[in-house]
Amino acid sequence: MKYLSEFRDPALVxxxxxxxxxxxxxxxxxxxxxxxxxxxxxxxxxxxxxxxxVRMVHGPGCPVCVTPVPLIDLAVxxxxxxxxxxxxxxxxxxxxGTTHSLSQAKAEGGDVRVVYSPLEAVQFAQANPQKQVVFFxxxxxxxxxxxxxxxxxxxxxxxxxxxxxxxxxLVPPAMTAVLQDPNTHxxxxxxxxxxxxxxxxxEYAPIVERFRVPIIVTGFEPxxxxxxxxxxxxxxxxxxxxxxxxxxxxxxxxxxxxxxxxLRDVFRVADREWRGIGTIPQSGLEVREEYAxxxxxxxxxxxxxxxxxxxxxxxxxxxxxxxxxxECQHFGSRCTPLTPVGAPMVSSEGACAxxxxxxxxxxxxxxxxxxx
Amino acid sequence: MCLAIPGLVxxxxxxxDGTxxxxxxxxxxxxxxxxxxxLPAAQVGDYVLVHVGVAISRVDEAEAxxxxxxxxxxxxxxxxxxxxxxxxxxxxxxxxxxx
Ligand code: SF4
Numbered sequence: 197m198k199y200l201s202e203f204r205d206p207a208l209v210x211x212x213x214x215x216x217x218x219x220x221x222x223x224x225x226x227x228x229x230x231x232x233x234x235x236x237x238x239x240x241x242x243x244x245x246x247x248x249x250v251r252m253v254h255g256p257g258c259p260v261c262v263t264p265v266p267l268i269d270l271a272v273x274x275x276x277x278x279x280x281x282x283x284x285x286x287x288x289x290x291x292x293g294t295t296h297s298l299s300q301a302k303a304e305g306g307d308v309r310v311v312y313s314p315l316e317a318v319q320f321a322q323a324n325p326q327k328q329v330v331f332f333x334x335x336x337x338x339x340x341x342x343x344x345x346x347x348x349x350x351x352x353x354x355x356x357x358x359x360x361x362x363x364x365x366l367v368p369p370a371m372t373a374v375l376q377d378p379n380t381h382x383x384x385x386x387x388x389x390x391x392x393x394x395x396x397x398x399e400y401a402p403i404v405e406r407f408r409v410p411i412i413v414t415g416f417e418p419x420x421x422x423x424x425x426x427x428x429x430x431x432x433x434x435x436x437x438x439x440x441x442x443x444x445x446x447x448x449x450x451x452x453x454x455x456x457x458x459l460r461d462v463f464r465v466a467d468r469e470w471r472g473i474g475t476i477p478q479s480g481l482e483v484r485e486e487y488a489x490x491x492x493x494x495x496x497x498x499x500x501x502x503x504x505x506x507x508x509x510x511x512x513x514x515x516x517x518x519x520x521x522x523e524c525q526h527f528g529s530r531c532t533p534l535t536p537v538g539a540p541m542v543s544s545e546g547a548c549a550x551x552x553x554x555x556x557x558x559x560x561x562x563x564x565x566x567x568x
Numbered sequence: 569m570c571l572a573i574p575g576l577v578x579x580x581x582x583x584x585d586g587t588x589x590x591x592x593x594x595x596x597x598x599x600x601x602x603x604x605x606x607l608p609a610a611q612v613g614d615y616v617l618v619h620v621g622v623a624i625s626r627v628d629e630a631e632a633x634x635x636x637x638x639x640x641x642x643x644x645x646x647x648x649x650x651x652x653x654x655x656x657x658x659x660x661x662x663x664x665x666x667x
Binding site: 259446 | 570571574576603605607608615617619620621622624625627628629632634635636638639642643
């Protein structure tokens with residue numbers, strides 16, 4: 197498959213690993229921001245190939261994992277109290293709310309459906325005018341343009357029965373929050389390639405400058421990830437802090453201007469709570485007032501649900517790279533993918549789920565001749 | 569969640585009175601539909617990155633080759649390296665100093 201298998205070539209992986217061992221003399225801690233990258237690193241066994249001096253910690257880049265409990269509760273209320281048909285991406289269904297997850301609401305007879313694309317929810321709304329259809333719009337900058345496009349389509353079609361429950365977050369404010377934490381030991385970042393596909397590079401230069409950390413925009417395949425790590429380590433060894441683009445085959449400096457325009461038209465930036473982490477200023481995207489008719493919170497007069505009860509889940513520490521999932525008291529006992537206590541155990545991109553699956557089925561190393 | 573995979577655009581059609589372009593995109597053996605609203609310049613024959621039913625970027629072949637060229641260079645440099653050199657650089661310098 198073009199542009200996929202080439203970037204999983206074991207010989208190239210080996211070459212990169214050798215080079216990384218050669219250049220590493222110091223001791224460096226890097227964070228991969230995106231949960232998709234965490235998943236790829238763990239699944240492909242790449243962390244076992246790194247030199248002892250290079251430590252990867254996992255970042256907050258899993259939109260499902262950082263969706264706050266009160267928002268899950270709102271989605272559940274839409275299903276149970278308002279009789280709405282709620283669509284979302286698969287992972288959202290099992291994330292626990294205060295009393296129910298969406299899949300529990302579904303088991304009790306609620307109309308909850310999984311879609312691959314938000315545009316499918318619009319088609320459903322068009323075909324079922326008697327139903328109130330809500331798309332639970334979860335995502336980072338990568339997904340938010342598609343969510344925005346769904347709203348634009350619904351608007352264009354004049355639909356009165358389609359709205360968005362927005363749960364969208366922005367990556368650069370989260371990276372800044374991680375670096376501002378006095379306990380942080382992050383010395384460099386692999387930035388999320390697909391977020392940058394939309395937004396471009398300009399938001400990262402001020403972070404590089406202010407905190408003097410290398411930021412490497414990186415892809416998701418084994419060759420991409422090791423190349424990104426190599427570029428970061430090379431900078432750290434030379435005492436540099438620069439912004440580099442490892443994923444230039446997909447990421448342009450200006451991002452995708454058409455996607456950014458749709459984003460700007462439909463959403464506004466707002467303060468936002470991240471599950472387990474707390475409120476990060478200017479880190480969320482809400483529906484603009486011009487489109488209030490398509491904002492589920494406005495349409496159904498929803499008020500924020502009360503704060504959730506404490507569960508002992510340490511997702512906040514896991515998502516900011518201050519604890520490994522295995523350090524959580526619930527890991528693998530009370531908390532498993534079938535009985536998740538916290539969201540990072542639900543999504544395949546959540547660090548807890550990634551560690552759980554690997555503990556069950558030891559990874560085959562890419563180096564051992566594995567063809568992705 | 570931010571999973572996006574490259575596929576080949578095999579056909580393009582328009583909808584909504586010709587205002588919106590959709591592509592048929594082939595991923596290995598599967599063909600799926602993707603909106604081209606955020607990639608208006610995409611053509612049949614392009615490789616595009618598709619995320620939740622929307623094409624978000626064109627894969628640039630020249631840039632992809634750049635990475636492979638760099639990796640080849642690392643490999644070639646190794647072959648050019650002098651023989652049995654497995655001592656660390658500072659040990660080499662010390663050895664030279666002692667000679
Ligand atoms: S193992 Fe479960 S309870 Fe512990 S941090 Fe992860 S999601 Fe939360």
